[in-house]
Amino acid sequence: MSTIAVTDAGFENEVLKSDKPVLVDFWAEWCGPCKQLGPVLEELSGDMADKLTIAKVNIDENPEAPTRYGVRSIPTMLLFKNGEVAAMKIGSTSKTDLANWLNENL
Secondary structure, three states: OOOEEOOOOOHHHHHHOOOOOEEEEEEOOOOHHHHHHHHHHHHHHHHOOOOOEEEEEEOOOOOHHHHHOOOOOOOEEEEEEOOEEEEEEEOOOOHHHHHHHHHHHO
């Protein structure tokens, strides 16, 4: 499994109506820390595929979702459960720290 790209148009169906938790990474092509985080999210999407979906929203191409959820800096990760924000993490982090944070919040 790998991360999925989500657009403003698909956000409701792919994130809010998902039958399992979704970690949404709000990022941009020009963001260095976002690029560092990308491979970590790809690895975790495989490691944790049975527990959650990992989605990426490019804020430059899809401004509605980040505005709706108050994203002010990137990378920002929101964990959605049952269509609601369950947890937020801002900034780049290691695979171990992110996995521990996810396990605590799932």
